Amino acid sequence: MRLWRHLPLSLRLPLLAAAMMVLVGVVASQQVLRALTRVQDARVRELAQMHVEGLSVALGPLVLRRDIWEIYDTLDRASKGSEGQRMVLTVVADETGHVLAATDPRKVPVDSLISDLARGAAAPGDLTVGSSSPILRLGAPLVYQGRTVGTIVSELDVSDLIAERRHALVILVVGNALATLVLAVAGYVVLRRMLRPLSAIATQMADTSGRPHPIPQAEIPEGDDELTRLAQTYNAMTAAIAAKAEAERRLAERERFVALGRLSSSLAHEINNPLGGLLNATDTIRSFPDRPEIVLQSAELLDRGLRHLRDVVRVTLDHNRVDHGGRNLLPEDFEDLRALIQPEIARLQQRLDWSASIPAAGVAVAAGPVRQIVLNLILNASAAAGQGGHVGMSASVDSKGLDIEITDTGPGMSPSALDRLLTDAPLAPGGGVGLRLARELAMRLGGRILHERREGVTRIRLHVELGGQAADAA
Amino acid sequence: MDETFTRRRVLGAAVAALVVSPVRPARAAGIFRLGLTPVFLDNDAAVIDGLRLALSRLMGREIELVQRRTYEEVTGLLLEGALDAAWLCGYPYLQHASALELVAVPVWRGRSLYQSYLIAGADDPAAGLPDLRGALHAFSDPDSNSGYLVTVTDLRRMGERVETFFARAIFTYGHRNVVRAVANGLTRSGSVDGYVWEALAKIEPSLTERTRVIARSEWLGFPPICARAGSAGAEPVEALRKALLTMAETPEGQRALSALQLDGFEPADPSLFDGIAARMADLER
Numbered sequence: 001m002r003l004w005r006h007l008p009l010s011l012r013l014p015l016l017a018a019a020m021m022v023l024v025g026v027v028a029s030q031q032v033l034r035a036l037t038r039v040q041d042a043r044v045r046e047l048a049q050m051h052v053e054g055l056s057v058a059l060g061p062l063v064l065r066r067d068i069w070e071i072y073d074t075l076d077r078a079s080k081g082s083e084g085q086r087m088v089l090t091v092v093a094d095e096t097g098h099v100l101a102a103t104d105p106r107k108v109p110v111d112s113l114i115s116d117l118a119r120g121a122a123a124p125g126d127l128t129v130g131s132s133s134p135i136l137r138l139g140a141p142l143v144y145q146g147r148t149v150g151t152i153v154s155e156l157d158v159s160d161l162i163a164e165r166r167h168a169l170v171i172l173v174v175g176n177a178l179a180t181l182v183l184a185v186a187g188y189v190v191l192r193r194m195l196r197p198l199s200a201i202a203t204q205m206a207d208t209s210g211r212p213h214p215i216p217q218a219e220i221p222e223g224d225d226e227l228t229r230l231a232q233t234y235n236a237m238t239a240a241i242a243a244k245a246e247a248e249r250r251l252a253e254r255e256r257f258v259a260l261g262r263l264s265s266s267l268a269h270e271i272n273n274p275l276g277g278l279l280n281a282t283d284t285i286r287s288f289p290d291r292p293e294i295v296l297q298s299a300e301l302l303d304r305g306l307r308h309l310r311d312v313v314r315v316t317l318d319h320n321r322v323d324h325g326g327r328n329l330l331p332e333d334f335e336d337l338r339a340l341i342q343p344e345i346a347r348l349q350q351r352l353d354w355s356a357s358i359p360a361a362g363v364a365v366a367a368g369p370v371r372q373i374v375l376n377l378i379l380n381a382s383a384a385a386g387q388g389g390h391v392g393m394s395a396s397v398d399s400k401g402l403d404i405e406i407t408d409t410g411p412g413m414s415p416s417a418l419d420r421l422l423t424d425a426p427l428a429p430g431g432g433v434g435l436r437l438a439r440e441l442a443m444r445l446g447g448r449i450l451h452e453r454r455e456g457v458t459r460i461r462l463h464v465e466l467g468g469q470a471a472d473a474a
Numbered sequence: 475m476d477e478t479f480t481r482r483r484v485l486g487a488a489v490a491a492l493v494v495s496p497v498r499p500a501r502a503a504g505i506f507r508l509g510l511t512p513v514f515l516d517n518d519a520a521v522i523d524g525l526r527l528a529l530s531r532l533m534g535r536e537i538e539l540v541q542r543r544t545y546e547e548v549t550g551l552l553l554e555g556a557l558d559a560a561w562l563c564g565y566p567y568l569q570h571a572s573a574l575e576l577v578a579v580p581v582w583r584g585r586s587l588y589q590s591y592l593i594a595g596a597d598d599p600a601a602g603l604p605d606l607r608g609a610l611h612a613f614s615d616p617d618s619n620s621g622y623l624v625t626v627t628d629l630r631r632m633g634e635r636v637e638t639f640f641a642r643a644i645f646t647y648g649h650r651n652v653v654r655a656v657a658n659g660l661t662r663s664g665s666v667d668g669y670v671w672e673a674l675a676k677i678e679p680s681l682t683e684r685t686r687v688i689a690r691s692e693w694l695g696f697p698p699i700c701a702r703a704g705s706a707g708a709e710p711v712e713a714l715r716k717a718l719l720t721m722a723e724t725p726e727g728q729r730a731l732s733a734l735q736l737d738g739f740e741p742a743d744p745s746l747f748d749g750i751a752a753r754m755a756d757l758e759r
Binding site: 068069072073076101104105106109110111 | 610612641642644645646647651654655658659660661
């Protein structure tokens with residue numbers, strides 16, 4: 001069975017066809033032989049019936065007179081006829097069971113008892129040509145003018161009928177075997193030809209190093225049958241996949257620009273805020289160069305402002321670092337994220353609940369993807385929560401893995417947004433790709449994203465098992 | 475289907491012929507009716523036709539050869555006048571000697587004599603009649619000399635009777651049938667006309683080879699051609715007598731005689747049958 005499953009379709013179908021042929025052949029042969037048996041039985045029974053009737057008519061008065069010679073003479077002459085070839089022995093006895101005459105008197109002498117012969121003899125209507133014995137024994141009462149005057153026992157040679165049946169069997173077996181062989185080979189060739197496009201598609205699909213390749217036009221069969229359409233559909237599909245990949249790449253690019261734009265505006269805001277203070281400080285230093293306490297105060301103010309700017313620049317650089325996989329997740333990553341999101345939270349006058357219980361030594365999860373996922377989810381939550389809403393982020397690590405939960409008090413996610421976040425359903429045009437990007441990154445980490453909406457709060461939970469993501473993250 | 479119907483019809487017809495066996499009471503004028511006892515070749519239409527043709531030529535008139543199953547029937551037909559003459563056996567001739575006259579007697583191997591043969595199966599160890607006690611025996615006809623009388627009188631001379639000596643005796647109503655019965659093993663032994671057995675040995679050796687002659691009788695008078703007393707010497711019996719006596723002189727006659735394996739015919743004297751008469755006397759004692 002396992003071998004069967006491993007056979008190619010182009011071999012299995014012809015084999016199936018051959019098996020069906022064999023089955024049909026066997027059933028048909030069975031029917032033919034059965035019909036032949038019926039015909040032969042009917043023939044033998046009819047012959048036996050006529051034999052008995054004919055002998056009864058001819059021998060009735062002779063048996064009544066016990067005319068041994070005439071009975072013998074009649075049997076002898078009858079056995080010389082063509083029917084005699086079948087009736088190899090006929091014995092006639094009187095009503096007491098004593099033999100009056102037989103076609104072979106040496107074998108069955110006059111006055112011997114017929115009972116031994118009559119045992120096992122079948123009535124004319126019950127004769128059946130079996131395959132075991134070439135001789136059938138027929139027994140019937142000799143009825144003359146309505147009364148039984150004796151007994152007839154005959155032996156029929158049916159070896160020719162058995163030979164005929166055996167001959168028919170051989171012809172059927174050989175014929176069927178040849179027909180099956182020819183049809184199986186023809187079926188194999190034809191099906192193999194018909195299935196070649198299918199094999200080509202299978203080969204192309206198996207050979208996709210990275211992405212599927214179309215079948216060369218020359219290998220697509222002409223016409224408009226299923227296989228042609230299949231090949232064309234397959235080619236169309238490969239083109240669609242290529243187009244989709246390209247579109248996704250472009251979308252991801254755009255999303256990057258969008259995120260970059262948002263970051264840029266936040267960054268400008270972040271830099272702009274201290275900038276006024278810093279300029280003020282320089283003005284103060286310029287105005288009071290001779291007042292050391294004011295200069296010192298201003299210098300400290302400048303120092304704080306510049307450190308803040310330095311931090312902002314570092315976070316931005318970190319976030320945009322190309323290296324996404326190499327480094328483990330550290331508590332500082334969450335500090336960075338908080339710093340990145342802060343300007344947007346402040347702009348929308350939202351409350352941010354932030355809790356990150358991450359060991360100082362870090363967690364064995366790639367930092368880059370986690371940062372991108374959390375940033376996308378928080379930006380999304382912030383946008384959903386709207387002016388004055390609440391946004392929460394909590395991150396924790398336990399033996400089961402890393403758990404990050406982002407909450408917002410927004411109106412809840414739309415079905416299309418949930419599709420993007422929780423399924424692989426095709427992207428509806430118009431929506432962003434941030435959520436889908438978060439999903440794909442989570443998948444690559446071997447993690448999963450869960451959604452829950454309870455008591456007016458939307459909760460998105462990212463769970464990543466520790467140690468399970470190494471291969472995917474690499 | 476057809477074959478069986480044909481066979482059935484043939485068998486039916488045979489049975490009808492055996493059972494009914496109508497005898498034509500009056501004879502058509504001009505046709506000479508010659509009765510034949512079941513001689514060895516009575517189953518051979520060519521022999522019968524040859525004989526009829528030869529006699530017809532020689533007598534210058536149409537001949538009808540009449541065959542019956544038993545000697546008794548033929549003898550009866552002759553006696554009642556349904557036949558002009560008949561080829562009988564010496565025994566029925568003697569039984570009705572006062573009513574019959576001899577016309578001619580065949581000559582076989584130079585003499586008008588023949589023997590009765592006692593035959594058994596070729597591989598039968600019997601050396602003579604005494605060895606056949608308890609056997610199933612085939613006679614030809616109860617009115618046949620060679621096929622019945624000889625064996626019966628032999629038994630009588632041994633102090634035996636047919637009914638007790640043989641387990642069963644059957645009549646086959648034909649010398650050839652006696653040979654068939656013995657050859658095919660239906661009976662162990664049989665009494666047969668020696669002329670018939672010898673003739674069969676030439677034309678059907680496969681039949682006689684399966685039998686063996688275990689005893690031969692003395693030479694006895696050959697079955698003669700007889701007519702009713704008083705009809706001999708007058709037409710048409712006289713024409714028959716002349717035809718028989720001159721048969722060997724015509725080509726048709728020679729062919730007919732050759733088929734019958736006879737030399738010819740000669741005038742017969744009643745004393746020819748003294749041997750048979752002696753046996754009949756034995757039987758009556």
